[in-house]
Amino acid sequence: MTTLDVSATGAAADAVAAHVPTLVGDRVASRLFAQDHTLWGEAAEDEASKRLSWTGLPRSSRPLVGEIAALRAELEEAGYDRVVLCGMGGSSLAPEVICATAGVHLVVLDSSDPDVVRGALTDLGRTVVVVSSKSGSTVETDSQRRAFEHAFREAGIDPTTRMVVVTDPGSPLEQQARGDGFRVVNADPAVGGRYSALTAFGLVPSGLAGADVEALLDDAETVADVLAADDEGNPALRLGAAMAGTDPLRDKLVLVDAGTENVGFAAWAEQLIAESTGKEGTGILPVVAVGSEPAHLYDDGTVVRLVASDAEDEDDGGPSAASLVTVAGPLGAQMLLWEAATAVAGRLLGINPFDQPDVESAKSAARDLLGQGIDDSDPPAFTDGEVEVRALGGDWLSGTHTLETALDGLLAQLDEQHGYVAVMAYLDREHDADLENVARDLFERTGRPVTFGWGPRFLHSTGQYHKGGPGTGVYVQVTTAPAQDLEVPGRDFTFGQFIAAQAAGDAQVLAEHGRPVLRLHLTDHDAGLARVRSLLGQGGA
Template sequence: MSTLAVSATGAAADAVAARVPGLVADRVASRLFAQDPTLWGPDAEDEAAKRLSWTSLPRSSRPLVGEIAALRATLEDVGYDRVVLCGMGGSSLAPEVICGTAGRPVVILDSSDPDVVRGALHDLDRTVVVVSSKSGSTVETDSQRRAFVQAFRDAGLDPTERLVVVTDPGSPLDEQARGEGYRVVNADPEVGGRYSALTAFGLVPSGLAGADVEALLDDAEAVADLLADDDEANPALRLGAAMAGTEPLRDKLLLVDAGTENVGFPAWAEQLIAESTGKQGTGVLPVVAVGGEPAAVTDDVTVARLVATDADDDAATGASTVTVAGPLGAQFLLWEAATAVAGRLLSINPFDQPDVESAKAAARDLLEAGIDDSDAPAFTDGAVEVRVAGGDWLSGTHTLATALDDLLAQLDCDRGYVAVMAYLDREADADLENVARDLSDRTGRPVTFGWGPRFLHSTGQYHKGGPATGVYVQVTAAPAQDLAVPGRDFTFGQFIAAQAGGDAAVLADHGRPVLRLHLTDHDAGLEQVRELLGRGGA
């Protein structure tokens, strides 16, 4: 049975009591599920009018169940037992959570690092690749698709038998893929990428990997009427109020896995909330807790505890805490609805992402102009080149430790946060995430950790569009071996360098201080950065 539970204490409970009656009086829930685009004001109305079909997905996605089953049966002829998903943002994060929760293996390729891409190009004779791109023009996904098509051909395998495209109808990718004989599954064009968990973007790769997508829709459908109800017990209204209705606004939401069965859910919620709310100088910054729940939090943080469906929810304590339980399909719909409610409370449009687009444009400009190798570092310490952006804040000393000290000196001790952005291999270098907890202990402030380039489609929006309270550490590395993008005049190495450079440039344009650390020797440099950002750097 699909159940949802949302409870709150402290400032979050005060927000629920203060905000939910007004949301009920304004019929926000029923209007949301009736797809009323006027809920977020006239400036958002045009975008909202074409972005609300996610509210009906538990029912409208039902035909996909049979389509996926038939596709899986057809693909069994090639003998696959390995599914690779090429996608970014919501297109990759939702299937990662679905498959992780279901215990089904899937390879998520959401990087343009040449070493990572090359590492996915193996066991091709037992591999099926899903290429997911809503617009059909996402450069990362197009480059990954090209790499796999070339690899299949080089291995003497027909890529049209092993590659499935998920995209919006009429997109450039839709037309190209159909023309070249590939299998195509169209997604609902009136659902944005971060709200697309229950569309073909979430369901096709998950279903091909063996997850029970029908059960996922069942769990969502079981709570749809509850979430559409104009009632003070509505979990989406309560969660949205706890997220964005505190007074004064607690604009950091610490996402804690406190025993939830939904594997990796905080990372999916992070991209949904950050990209939806971080704009116009406001927003709610989701912070995925690393290493468990902290002993204490600052007074600008609400803790969101994600617990098992059958857990007691009376463990929620603290100055501002919201505890959430429920099966995965139900939670996808809950958090999407709550984020839309939070957008209304913040008076922003939760469906656009203007600063994600600005970073993409900056990366394209760098690619077209060519990566400028003459950008000399401010100094080099061991195997790490140091550059800075976003102001003249670096002191005259030339060590990693003093450079970090200079960056942290820019940190607002009451409202600020630190963002670590690592353009590295998130599997091989996974333990670098632990520096987030160490930096938080050191600074007393929230610390986010994002793997590049995927964070550009999530917290990247908040970094530039949210409050100007962040300081940023960017970590890049020279690849062990570059990899050409077939049919393009740039390599994967040049592309990821342009993404990192473009992101830093846009942050600098917004006056955000960025400490850029480039590893000239991966292993030696990474050890230096671990020491710097971890406890050894204190």
């Protein structure tokens, strides 16, 4: 039988003891799974009324299992065995962890980098593409769709035989796709993107790639009644209280892979927590720990150890933290658990966990910059070798002329009690994967939490927290000139111009919120990246 285990010690245990009895008394769990949209206050009622169907997905998504199996068999018979997913945020993160955990290959294209996009436009003879977008208006996904349609036609392949569209019923994308003869699978429209793991957005690409999506739903369904129970042992109530009920609030949640079978789970949870809670000047900042030991420990943080379902219930040499939570369970069960716990955390924080008011601001700024042209609008403060340096959000860069002093100036803005550093890299997350290790290096240098996000995908994730959460972050943005640009078919901009606008727009909005941003642009990718890796890793030593 599928089981979930959530245990807490220290400040997290105190939060559980303080809040769970009240949550039980208020029947929060049963009301949540009955889709009571009044749980988060009057201001949230309208949005919540359209976003709670995820609580019933373990059962309501069952018809998709047969549909996906039939489609996969058809495609396999035709010899198409490479699945590419075009999607962003909630449309891509869940399938990525589902497939990684199942040990099946899925190519996830969630970038606007022209070199990354070009790399996905290969092996077309054996490729099936899933285009996932709730509205179809996500510019990244629309651009990727256009690129694949063009590539298939150039190769003499009818794209309608190779592309599957997942979208909400009645969306502009559905109307266009059906009109053009593409296969369309509708998702539940009453589920927000980051809660959509068990909808068609999570299941279709995963199932086509070979993951057992029926087992995923089975695991979730097994625990659904437990999570809906008004009981002090309810794992969702316990986890939600540990996340958002500490006093004073420990607003850094450090996610440590301590042997869980759910590969890459922390990256999925990061989006769910950050985008759901980071608003109105509050929120929980998820920090995906690089490596498992020693854990990242902060006075204002809670450590979450993600352990295997069959882990021994004993001290295994893991971190000793003043606030510690240990979570175990199979993937489908944990996805439903964390969704419910995040909704509970939103109630405790007094915010609406289903909107994302600050995500659109960066999108709008990017669109404006595309319309204006950005090549010469933002000259660097100075250039150090192969790296152009720009600074926004204050005059803290004054008088500096080296990468080292620029970074020193940024880190001098860091709140030593509650601050964090965010590294945002608009690079190739496969070829440049080593850069992610700077998060650990900067933590060692500053003693403060460091997050790392690949652009532009983090814009649909932690990007909400960066702008809507507490104003305690400092930001390092890394961009590069593409090896070769790529046209977006049918658009008047290229992928290179688009990703440049996304980076510049995000930095602009952060600065407007009073956040200091250090922008490092690599004029030569390899040499510049080596400089930046050394700078961030060793503090310029």
